[in-house]
Amino acid sequence: MDSNAKGVLDDVFPRMLEELTFLFADPDDGSSPQGMPHDAVDVAIAFSGERNGTLDMGVSRSLGIEMASNLLGLDPDDDNAEHLGDDALRELMNVTCGHVLTSLAGDKPVFNLSIPTITALDGAGWDALARDADTARFAIDGRPVHLRLRVQS
Numbered sequence: 001m002d003s004n005a006k007g008v009l010d011d012v013f014p015r016m017l018e019e020l021t022f023l024f025a026d027p028d029d030g031s032s033p034q035g036m037p038h039d040a041v042d043v044a045i046a047f048s049g050e051r052n053g054t055l056d057m058g059v060s061r062s063l064g065i066e067m068a069s070n071l072l073g074l075d076p077d078d079d080n081a082e083h084l085g086d087d088a089l090r091e092l093m094n095v096t097c098g099h100v101l102t103s104l105a106g107d108k109p110v111f112n113l114s115i116p117t118i119t120a121l122d123g124a125g126w127d128a129l130a131r132d133a134d135t136a137r138f139a140i141d142g143r144p145v146h147l148r149l150r151v152q153s
Contacts, residue, residue, distance in 0.1 A: 005100075005104065005134065005149045005151065006134060006135075006136050006149075008100055008103045008104055008149075009100060009136035009147050009149060010027060010136050011103070012096060012099045012100050012103055013025060013096055013136065013138065013147055014026075014138070015099075016092065016095050016096045016099060017092065017096075017140070020067075020071070020091065020092055020095060021066075021067040021070050021071060021088065021092065022070045022071075023066070023067065023070065023140055023141070024140065025138040025139070025140050025145065026138060026139050026140075027137070027138060027139075028137035028138055028139045028144060036121070036123055036126040036127075037059075037060030037061075037062070037063075037143065037144070038060075039060050039061040039062050040058060040059070040060055040061075040120070040121040040125075040126050041058075041059060041060070041061050041064075041089070041118050041119060041120055041121055042056050042057070042058055042118070042119050042120075042121045042125065042129070043056065043057045043059060043089045043090065043092075043093045043116055043117070043118050044056040044057075044093075044116065044117050044118075044119070045093050045094060045097045045113055045114055045115075045116040045117075046113070046114040047097060047101060047111045047112065047113050047114070048111065048112050049109055049110050049111035049112055050105055050109035050110075050111065051105070051151050051152065052151075052152045053149065053150050053151035053152050054149075054150050055093065055096070055097045055100060055147065055148070055149050055150075056129070056147070056148055056150075057089075057092075057093060057096075057145065057146065057147045057148075058121055058125075058126055058129045058130065058144075058145065058146040058147075059089065059145045059146075060143055061082065061085060061086070061089075061118075062085070063085075063089075063140060063143055063145070064085030064086055064088050064089035065081050065082065065084070065085035065088075066085075067085065067088035067089065067092065068081065068084040068085045068087065068088040069081075071088060072084065086118050089116070089118060090115070090116040090118065093116040094113060094116055096147075097113055098111075098113065100149060129146045129148060130144070130146055132148055134148050134149065134150070135147065135148040136148070
């Protein structure tokens with residue numbers, strides 16, 4: 001597996017985001033807000049196969065609702081908006097992870113992906129993800145999104 005995981009994230013995530021949600025991710029040049037979103041969550045997926053590891057994304061839950069709105073014509077005030085937003089975040093993570101693994105390992109190895117999980121992020125969790133040297137940082141309409149791939153050797 002290629003060691004340029006951050007470069008692959010920089011390439012794959014914006015494409016997947018655009019194709020699935022009609023939103024655009026720009027590399028974070030430091031101009032996006034430095035603080036944590038008030039509704040920050042960690043969306044995580046584990047994989048096993050040729051290599052084992054996790055891909056996780058720090059993002060605002062409200063961004064998931066916007067993604068679901070784009071995909072489904074959902075009114076953000078609908079009763080099930082948060083649930084559908086979480087589903088949109090899980091689907092984005094699932095597709096992104098598959099493409100990242102294919103980019104890194106090729107299409108021959110078989111990987112098993114877990115069901116993506118969503119957990120609330122506190123300030124310490126957000127900061128740890130944001131400061132990690134392996135984290136790829138993006139801005140979506142000025143809102144921060146952080147992705148980190150961890151591969152066990």
